[in-house]
Amino acid sequence: MNPLELTLGIMTAVGGFVDISELVFAARAGSTFGYALIWVFAFATIGIIIFAEMSGRVAAVAKQPVFNLMRHRLGLKLGLVTLAASVISNLITCAAEIGGVALILNYLTGAPYLLLAAGMTVLLIVSIWVLPFKWIERTYGLLGLFMIVFAVALVAIHPPWDQIALGLVPQVPSGLSTKELLTFGYFTVAILSAVMFPYEVYFYSSGGIEEGWTPKDLLTNRVTSIVGMGLGSLLAIAILASSAQLFGPANVDPEIPGSAALQAAIPFGKWGLILALLGMLFAVAGAAVETCLANAYSIAQYFGWMWGRRKKPWEAPRFTMSWIALFGLAFGIVLTGVDVMTLVEFAVLFSILVLPLTYLPLLLLAGDQKFMREHANGAVAKLLGWFYFGVITMAAVAALPLFFLTSGGNG
Amino acid sequence: MGRQYLLLFALLAACTRGPDDDLQYIKQARSIAAEWALVNEQANAGRVNVTYVTAMHGWLRDGLLAASSSLSEPKSDYGAEISALLALPSDAAPATLRSHSESLKLIEDALESA
């Protein structure tokens, strides 16, 4: 295990953890319910760590990314349904990320939103074309570390640490009306979805193949997923806690993503604002790249095409055309004028509906001794994996009713 | 005859949306007013730059317009509050904005407890 590579891998995971959905829902969760939803972030993070570790292990041992084996495990028809559902979910998510990036650039530069969305789409395409895989991952992941300003800002506003700690205890606040309870339920489902987005697992496992992981890298995989994602989730929790401290008492339920940057502006002034906006910019841009590539990976792997950014674009031509076309489609969704917050709502909703289909084959593959040999899921991984699968299935069933009953969490 | 009454009831229900259906827009407007106040407060204290403030004003006003145009009862007291907010200049005093936000919060709380 190369310590420098490992450190860079962890830092990349930290900087790349937060995307536009987590940003929005962390801020709104804090302003609406105080610290009461911190435990959901922690719970969901453990879930994504478990499945990310499994997907990295499958990549390293079976030398196949998840979607390659998805069709074999689920069969052609169910695999096609899973592919279609995850492509739609990831496409909407990618559109939300591109819209989010354009919004943040608008806050930074004042330039017109749609022009920025177009420019950013082109820049993202160029960056994936030009840079090798490792540089793509590292650039956006490491620059996303500007997000650390949110954690520092939380410390600077002297929050009630005892209440934050209590927020880690699974709870439902007492004295809520029926509608507020339903809204709490919706936020729980939405946070679970935002943290455990399917694209994260597809990207992580394909990334393992891109980086040539073997069984020797299993420890790297485990440390990166546990430490990287664990620390990354602290940034999301910091946004929630700051929101509880600053926005809740001020009657603010952030209606636009730009309000989150005030969390760093209030204690640190203009420099805090700039750092927060830069952190948001690179984290969300990185997520746009990941969602698009995850989709292209899924399509290419399902149909058996050549794939991978470790190859030059012309060495995997159908894969290349896929990710360019997907960026185009995502930009097309942004062009329709649907606002970013609405895209985020739909991304989160579609994602939770797809999650059981995403994680079931992974769970089966990671536990299959024929593929995984002595590295198949042990008792703990099996127990936790199936437990989380049960939870996300229940969340998937509850998602649509909760969305309609609470008008998308707006009460 | 029973079916005709059912159809009439359904039609009436669809036409008379009322304050309960406007609740989400009241909440939205309440929050936007409060966000606007927070932005202006930070701007007055020199903690945020002009580019950010101008952009935020634009987006907040768009949100308020969207909420206003979605109301089923624009001539209600909450409709009047939102119209009053829209009439304010971008650099309105935070205290003025907060007072509108608080008025909307009272209406919101009353509707939720009804």
Add this chain to the structure above:
Amino acid sequence: MTPKGRIKLVSELLDLPLIDSEGKYCGIVDDVELTGRAGNSLKFRALLVGPGAWARRLPAWASWLVRITVGARVTRVPIDKIRTIGPAVRLKVPGRELGLHQSEDRAVRWIPRKGAL
């Protein structure tokens, strides 16, 4: 596992990725060609790759849609070209020899060969 042994068609062969002798992905096992008769032992003769092979496994309306959008091409991989069957089917020869890279070769004409580090 080698292709001559006993094999469970669905759980051990169908829908596995194909990797050629150069380590390149060249499709998925979309269907298989068998000899023999029902009631007697069946032997598999070749793998079938391409939309013409997998579309047949879908409902009629979906199969028709696939045919009119991407065509009905089928490429045949005879059993003697297969080295091993495991998490992937590995071939003894480059995919190009079997006609497995045709679509990639058509697509590459649209991709400029410059700019990538």
